[in-house]
Amino acid sequence: MKVLGKYLVLILVFCSAPVKAALDIVITEGVDAARPIVVLPFKWEGQGPAPSQISDVVTADLARSGTFNPIDTFGLPQKTLSSISDFNAASWKNVSAEAVVAGTVKPYGAGQYLVTFELIDLIKAQQTPTAVKSDLVLDTREAVISDAQFRQYAHRISDIVYEKLTGIKGAFLTRIAYVVVKHGDKFPYRLMIADYDGYNEQMLLRSPEPLMSPSWSPDGRRLAYVSFENKKSEIYIQDIYTQARTKVTSYPNINGAPAFSPDGKKLAITLSKDGQPDIYIVDIATKALKRVTNHYAIDTEAKWFPDGKSLLFTSERGGRPQLYRVYLDTGKVSRLTFEGEWNLGGTVMPDGRGIVFVNRTKGKFHIARMDLKTRFMQVLTETHLDESPSIAPNGTMVIYGTTYQGKQVLAAVSMDGRFKARLPMGQGEVKSPSWSPYL
Numbered sequence: 001m002k003v004l005g006k007y008l009v010l011i012l013v014f015c016s017a018p019v020k021a022a023l024d025i026v027i028t029e030g031v032d033a034a035r036p037i038v039v040l041p042f043k044w045e046g047q048g049p050a051p052s053q054i055s056d057v058v059t060a061d062l063a064r065s066g067t068f069n070p071i072d073t074f075g076l077p078q079k080t081l082s083s084i085s086d087f088n089a090a091s092w093k094n095v096s097a098e099a100v101v102a103g104t105v106k107p108y109g110a111g112q113y114l115v116t117f118e119l120i121d122l123i124k125a126q127q128t129p130t131a132v133k134s135d136l137v138l139d140t141r142e143a144v145i146s147d148a149q150f151r152q153y154a155h156r157i158s159d160i161v162y163e164k165l166t167g168i169k170g171a172f173l174t175r176i177a178y179v180v181v182k183h184g185d186k187f188p189y190r191l192m193i194a195d196y197d198g199y200n201e202q203m204l205l206r207s208p209e210p211l212m213s214p215s216w217s218p219d220g221r222r223l224a225y226v227s228f229e230n231k232k233s234e235i236y237i238q239d240i241y242t243q244a245r246t247k248v249t250s251y252p253n254i255n256g257a258p259a260f261s262p263d264g265k266k267l268a269i270t271l272s273k274d275g276q277p278d279i280y281i282v283d284i285a286t287k288a289l290k291r292v293t294n295h296y297a298i299d300t301e302a303k304w305f306p307d308g309k310s311l312l313f314t315s316e317r318g319g320r321p322q323l324y325r326v327y328l329d330t331g332k333v334s335r336l337t338f339e340g341e342w343n344l345g346g347t348v349m350p351d352g353r354g355i356v357f358v359n360r361t362k363g364k365f366h367i368a369r370m371d372l373k374t375r376f377m378q379v380l381t382e383t384h385l386d387e388s389p390s391i392a393p394n395g396t397m398v399i400y401g402t403t404y405q406g407k408q409v410l411a412a413v414s415m416d417g418r419f420k421a422r423l424p425m426g427q428g429e430v431k432s433p434s435w436s437p438y439l
């Protein structure tokens with residue numbers, strides 16, 4: 001196998017990372033450039049201790065977005081707010097923040113709670129001290145939730161705040177899939193999913209043989225992945241709720257790199273049943289197969305453009321791994337990347353205007369992005385042996401695999417490269433992160 005094949009083997013057998021029940025997200029860069037915001041503790045209006053503190057989750061969400069920097073609430077003029085009627089604009093005049101998130105939680109029947117929150121425009125309050133208080137409210141919502149829904153609703157609040165202040169849809173109600181390897185166990189390979197922040201971790205499958213390349217369906221209900229549990233590569237689709245799974249392909253040699261089409265009805269895959277690895281499309285319902293590329297070089301890692309009319313893929317047809325685009329109606333292929341020694345493992349940004357991929361320059365692997373119109377390429381990361389980038393559905397963040405202190409961990413970087421976070425795990429190895437669509 002040529003250079004690309006050797007690199008793929010490196011990814012599959014060399015990457016290692018620790019894993020535990022929840023990711024421990026460590027922000028490493030970008031806080032100073034973030035926008036200050038206040039998230040007050042939600043006021044508990046019931047008897048006894050509060051069931052959960054929603055503001056802790058909202059604070060963590062906004063901090064991890066890379067866009068906002070929740071300031072320490074110590075020393076603020078007001079510690080909680082029941083509603084905008086309690087807001088004292090004059091006392092907030094020296095607080096350097098863009099907005100205030102405040103809310104209440106009160107009992108609402110057995111095991112139920114009424115949660116109310118308001119997003120207050122602090123800049124307007126400071127610039128226009130005589131403004132009518134109701135005019136300072138950028139958004140207000142209330143909902144009745146159960147004990148089990150506190151984290152979920154906190155993520156919902158974060159989504160609302162993020163979109164209201166940035167104009168971009170929040171992606172806190174999303175999940176990630178990844179593969180964990182615990183050497184020495186009877187079933188060392190595990191396909192896992194968790195909330196984007198690592199909570200509510202769930203094991204979908206464990207196997208004595210490798211699992212790899214998880215890929216979300218557009219509805220966020222299914223995962224496609226590669227399994228070697230039958231001593232050969234096969235592609236499966238599994239429902240994450242019912243656990244039901246279906247074998248999609250089991251051709252001789254390579255069955256790899258599944259990626260759902262935008263309508264969820266097809267998979268782009270890599271097969272080598274006819275010789276060198278090429279790109280195919282398989283109809284999930286009928287199993288009908290369509291060959292997309294037919295070249296003596298290795299073609300692999302196909303990803304769909306949002307309109308479903310073309311695919312991004314990695315190929316060695318130019319001598320070294322580079323990224324290409326193939327149009328499905330004509331079969332026309334065009335090369336997209338030229339900078340650096342290798343460019344591979346690409347994925348398409350949600351708006352279709354750019355791509356994110358692994359770039360090797362001077363022997364170092366980093367995550368990069370490129371604008372398809374201008375062809376401007378920006379290297380986003382400075383970590384070591386970066387691989388498997390996956391983009392948040394709102395296009396603002398990239399999660400990827402990297403090496404930290406000799407161990408494989410997950411990491412995240414903002415699309416402008418300014419904000420960086422590390423997601424170290426507990427014990428084991430972790431790789432192949434895949435960010436879900438909106439849920």
